[in-house]
Structure formats: structure tokens, C-alpha cells
Amino acid sequence: MTPEQADRFAQTAAVYVHIPFCSAVCPYCDFAVVAGQDQLAERYVEAVCAEIGRTDPWRPLESVYFGGGTPSHVHPELLMRILAALTEKHGLAAEAEVTLEANPEDFDVARAKTLRAGGFNRVSFGAQSFDDAVLANLGRRHQADHILSSVKAARQAGFENLSVDLIFGTPGETNESWGDTLARAISIGPDHVSCYALTVEPGTALGLEVRHGGDAPDPDVQADRYETAAAELGAAGFERYEVSNWARPGHECHYNMTVWAQGEYEAYGNGAHGYRSGRRYRNHRRLDAYIERVESGRSPRAGHDKIEGWDAELDRLFVGLRRTVGVAGGPGTEALLASDEGRTLLDAAVISEENGRIVVTRPLLSDAVHRSVLRQTAPIVLTDSDA
């Protein structure tokens, strides 16, 4: 993907829909999720549709992403109701990419067919690993066999664009099992693979366990695994387009590309985050609070940050630098390159610069780059009277 192609996603209209329901909460997960609340699914979907109904019409959407939680856990008809509401409000572009996150254990052919016919054309599977022991350590409810059967079901239903999520650095994982997971993920022929380092978040079951002396993932081991993933996926024809995302050329996740290109996207549902009209906004995270607010005619917004002026420029770098293509030159990149920290990053070959464009060459050190970006202050502009 060329930088120009990547930056073009800044102009596409995207939507994120949050589906918080899960059959169980994974011990490492700190997203806005609930388990055992399936009876609320219909009310929730109605609330999401109501939220959509109250937004100003935009323009035909070029990507819609149903994330979670586990969107595949709720009834397909409910998901389609939301998609219909979005289509009615904003319209859906002819080539729109409509993604559904799915867990292998609840994705069968019948379900797949309904969703495909209902307008979904991309499935992202939460496979995580092909090692059953690792899956058990992650607290997942599926085994490697489920991944194979659900992918098969998706293919049978006519889904051509498939993605697989993997997690590396889990306690119990070995170099061999990770290599095997990568090989098996590649062998099922996805167009897109995400590889995430297991992250210990405070407030999760895993976070608690580690705080009480449990094994924490070793960052050096995770770095090794990441390098293995980069090598294996690269050899199999995938290109890394973001820190954790690889795709066959042309199969980059459109919604992701919009977000990292600092494009605008609407977000619906509890705990969802969007970016419209210069504001990064967030909805109430609690499911009941979200439903109550929408049902009582109030806004589900919990707050927003205005992104303007210098902040908008740093924001552009903040999101854009996650991409392999990096960011085009501008006042922010100039400030970074001129700073001591920028020079240290260049010297350590964490970033590189060409014609003003900055690229993060060591994506595993992205947060170090991001911290340096956030530390940049606006250049002092001399007015005529100052001069």
C-alpha cells in the first residue's frame, strides 16, 4: 500500500458498532463487555438503533465494523437490524466493507449464511491460538478444531474476506507452539492476520493474578515472537500495514485504515469511541447506563476531547505513526525531528525520515515514539510585530 493510498482513507466514512455480549469474560479482557446478560441483547440493539436514528445523516458508509464483545454471540437478526438502521440513516456505499468479529465456537454455517445474505462481507475470527493448552490458559472456550470448522462455515456461506486474530506471549506458549499457530493460521488462507501481544491490564482477572505473583508475559519473549510472526507472515505474502496488522495487498481492514489515517468515524453502543467534527468522543461504558440514557431520550455520550490546532497535528502523528507508511511531513514531524528525543529515536533507528515523512521502523517501540510525539510543543510563530 502506498502512502497516498493509505492517506486516502482519511476521506472515507466509517462506523464502529459495539456489541458487548459474550458467553464468558476472558481473563485478559478489559473492554466494555458483559457475560450472562443475553436477555438484554434485544433492548440493547433497540437502543443502538435509537442512537443511530438520532444522529445527523452523514454520507454512504464505506466501512462498518461490528466489534465487541462478541458480535457473533447475539442473534444475526439483531445485528442486521442495526445494519439496516445504519443504511437507512447514512446509506451504504456499493463496495462498503462490513466486518463482523466472531468467536469460533458460535459460528456455524446457518448463522454465517444469514449474516452474509444480510450484508456482512468480512469476518474477523478471534482465533487467538491453535494450541489448545494456550487457549485454555487464555480462558477461551474454543479449541483449534473450532477455528477450522468456523472458517469452513464462513467460506461455505460465501465470505471471501477473512481475518484471524492471534495472541502471542501467553504463559505456556513456546517458540514451537507459536510457530505452529502461525503456520496453521496461514494454512487456512486468511486475507488478514492480526497479532497482538498479550497485555496485562489492571482490573482484569489476569492483572490481579500477575499482581499476586502470577507469571507476566516476558517482553523480550514477546519481541521474539513478534519477530517470528513478521518473518512467517511476510514469507507467506502478507504485508504489515500497522503495528499489529498484516494483510494480503488490498485486504487491509478499511475501518482500521480510516482510524489510523485520522479519518472520521461514528461509533455506536456502550463504551464506543468515535471521531467526528474535530471531537474524539466516548459513550458511557456501562451497559445499563447506556441503555437507560438512550431509552430516556438522553445522549449516551460520556465526554469528548476537542482535537484542534496543534493537538490535531499531534493527533495525526499519534494515529498515523502506527501505520507502516508512517505520516507525511508537517509541523508536527518537523518539531519531532528537531527535538532531542527525535534525534535519539533516529539514532536508535526507531524511526526513519525521508522527504519529511516519518516512518516507525521498529513498531514494537511505538509507544516510545508516541510519548515523544505527545511531548512536542507548538512552534512559536513570529508575527510581523515580533520580527
Added chain:
Amino acid sequence: MTNQSRIRNFSIIAHIDHGKSTLADRLLEKTGAVTAREMRDQILDSMDLERERGITIKAQTVRLDYEANDGQTYVLNLIDTPGHVDFSYEVSRSLAACEGALLLVDAAQGVQAQTVANSYLAIDAGLEVIPAVNKIDLPAADPDRAATELVGIIGGSPNDVLRLSAKSGEGVDDLLETLVKEVPPPLGDPDAPLRALVFDSYFDAYRGVVCYVRVVDGRLESGDELRFMATREVHDANDIGFLRPKAQPVAAMGPGDVGYLITGVKEIDRIKVGDTITSERRPAQQALPGYDEPKPMVFSGLFPTDGDDFEKLREALEKLRLNDASLAWEPETSKALGFGFRCGFLGLLHMEIVRERLEREYDMDLVATAPSVAYRVTTLDGQVREIRSPQDLPDLTERRNVSEPYVKAMILAPSEYVGPIMELATSRRAIVGNMNYLSPERVELDFEVPLGEIVFDFFDVLKSRTKGYASLDYEPAGYREADLVKVDILLNAQPVDAFSAVLHRDNAQDYGKKMTGRLRNLIPRQLFDVPIQAAIGGRIISRETVRAKRKDVTAKCYGGDISRKKKLLQRQKEGKKRMKMVGSVEVPQEAFVAALKVDDDS
């Protein structure tokens, strides 16, 4: 004026917690200086809480009237002494104001090193030393053993050692009678020109510097024009009086009298402890002997953790100095630690007290560099320079020689620990001298050792190797030439001045290894490999590497939650404010503190 034959001037020599303050309370009570209603525990310590905050550095003095069994009323001047090693000059001046000293020892703990050192000071000053064992009512008390140890220092028979309990009052009457009988009266010449000894001073916010004085010869009268013989300053005696324990102004003081003098001087360093006061109109020819100026022996850089607190630190030091003329400092700039002060202290304890007071009373957050001593360097052109900061030590090629201060040290410990103590002492280049058994269980070890070897952690290691039973005292013993080198610690090839140390060549390797190893664990991984080296001149003696970090990225921005991630990184960024940059290496403030921390892994 008091009849000299009825005056008894004495000090109490005791180790910390051996009951000096309690005994002083009891004496005040028995002599009626304080009524029962006014009596509070340990009145001498608490009288000036504002000034001392619980650490008795400065002496307190009181005049008591005692009606003895012979029917006569005597004036007992109790002259308190600071009990700490570092203040031996002050102790010697307090003792110079006395004719007698009560040597007080805890019946359970026995004799401690400082007690011995101060006893020798008293004996050398020609004082009548009266031994006493305190706390005989404690369950763990072993008065016979303590008495034997006392006799081991000052001679005599264990049967002559007084036994008392300052707490219950048992034996205190005997003590008072003994003081009257044994302590000689002063023998000053009332007609000679005035000579009075300044044996202590403190700063009072309202009255300025208050001097404690002992008249030796002549008369000191209120309103007199006084000459301070060492400083050559002339001040008026605005107010003089006795301490009972409240100030009681008097018109005149004669030979043997002890009291206060206020001149209106505001700056504590203009009044020198040990100075002789005489009359401007009729000056004495000769000052009293023994005047000296205490010199700082131990030096350490003090830096505010937050660079913005530099002025606050200066103000705090200035306030401390109001009461502590021996505290000296000059500004110091460190590449690693920023702006601070190189402070000189009388000794280790003095340093600890100052640091603690700065942190507790003045709320300062400090980084203190490793304590060092003053080296004397002879440069190639034959000039002798004093070096107080390791980074100032010239290279081998730029000096003819370097010498370091030695001390005579004395350790008192249960005899079972002689082995470990000898081992420790020799590992610190000590030359072991006498071994003196005070009793079969208790031994005094004398040795000469470079001060630089004991300033850092010697006392802590000694304590840990003797389960806390050993005590230490030392006094300066001149300079000696030595094979000393400066060890620099380099981070990514940049020397970190705060970690430079002057060491004997034989110990350089160990120090280098220890510091590089410690720093490897304290310095967070950076974007690049950071070599940590110890070097003498250009020669690397030890090396460690902090490997570049390989992963510094959060997995996923869920649902495009960019704001949250930004805030998280923003917080991490704020945390970096406490980082000091050494070249391009970020070093957390805590790493400096931890690396310089005294520990027992040596």
C-alpha cells in the same frame, strides 16, 4: 558572687539512653530547682523542643542549690555535654568548664565507645571522675559487671562505683553527697582580670546568640564591655544570669560561676565556642587554653530532587546554620544531579542529623552523594591543595602525591565479636593497635584507619556484624600519603560525576564492580544498549550493559479509543519529569538515590 568553696561544677558523661536526662530531672527535683508541679519528665531535653526537635546536640546547663548533710548549701552547676562522637570538641569545651564528671553507665548495656572516649577527655582535662551505674532496678541489670567495666577504664575498685536508679530516685541522695565531697571547688582568682570560657551557644529568635559561659578568673558584670579574645570582637554584656533552669538575670558573676551571656550578636558564627572572654578595660594577657575551630571532616553533595527546590534548600541550610556554626557549604553543580551544595560536616552523625533535619523539618526531598573526605594533593609544582569533591582529584599525571585523613578509632564490643571486627577493620586498611579487655566479656579495640574508609558504611556494617552490640568512636589522627585513585562511572561513555569516588587502588575494582552491577539493575532499558563502565583515568575496570528494550507498545486501541491511550501515554510522560538526562540516557531520580544508598553488600 558565689563563694567558690561552695561551688561544684560537673558534667554527666553517658551514652545515649543511659539515663542522663532522667538523672538530670531527678537532680532538679531533689534540689527543688523545679517544683513537683513544674516537673515533667526529662525537662532538660524538652525545655527547648522547638530548637532541638528531640535530637540533643547542644548542651543544656542548670544551676542547682543543694543543702548537703553537713548543713551547708552548695551551688551545683550541671553542665551538660553533647553525647555524640562528632562533637568531641564541644564536649571538650564543656568539660573544660567543670572540675568533675559523673561517668554514668547503663547497668544492662555496660560501657559504650563514646563513654570511654569522653571519659578519656575528662581524665585528660584533669577532672575528678565519679563512676556510677544507672538503671540498677532493670531486670536485665548487671551492676557488678558494669562496675567492673568502669573500673577497667578509670581504675579504682568496683566497690567504689555508685549504684543508682535515676528513674526511682534510689541512690541519688548518695550521688549528691559524693559530688559535694569529691568534686573539687573552683580555684579562680577573683582579683585577676576577667577570663570566662564560652562553652556553648545557641541562637534565639528574639535575643540573638545566647552564650553559656564559665567564669574562671575575675568578675563578669552586666553592662561590661567585653573582648572576645579569639575573634577579637568587642561586645557589651547586655544581659547575664544563671540558669535555674529559667534565666535569672544577675548583676555580676565571679570565679566558678556558670551562666548565660547575651551580647546582642545575631550571627552564631561570630561567637566561637571555646573562646575566652575578657574585659575590654582590663584585658587578661593570656587566653584560656584549648581554643580550636572545629573543621568539617566529612563532605557530601546535597541536591534537591526537584531542581526547582534549590533556593528552598539554601534557605533551609541557612536556617540550620543559625544554630549550628559548624555546618559549612558551598554551591556545587553536578551534571547528573543539577544544582546543589557541597556540605561539610564534623562527622558522620552530624551529616545524618543535618540530612534528617532538612528532610523532616524543612520538608526537603534530597539526593545525597556518597560521603567523602578532604584529600590533600601535592601538584607537580609543589603546591598543596585540599580536595573535597572526588571529581576534583587531579589525574595521576598531574599530581606528585595525595594524602588522606586518618582517624584513631575505638570500638567497644562483646569479646565474642573480636574476629568479625578485626576482619572488617583490616578490610578497610586499618592498622590494629591495642586490645584492652574492660572485663572478660567486653573488649576495647584501638586502631588507625583512613577516615575515607569509615565514612561510607563502616558503622552500618559494624553494627550488622556485631548484632548491634558494638559502638564506635574516633578522632582525627593526621594525614598520610596513600595510593589513591579516582574511579569514574560512565553511562554510555558519559561520566556521571555523582558516582565518582576516591578509593585506594586495591579497592577500586570492587567499587567499580559493585556500582556498575547496581546501576545495571536500576537503569531502565532504553532505546539503545547502554554500556555502564567503571574507569580509572582512561582504563575501564568494569563493564555492564543495559540491553536496549525491544518492546514498548500497547497491544490494541480498542474501538479506536485513541483518547484513552493518549492519556495513558501522557501519564507515563509526566512520570519522566523525575528522570535526569545523562547524555541521552534517561536515569530515574530513584536510581541515583538507590545507587548511593548505604548497604551491607560490601
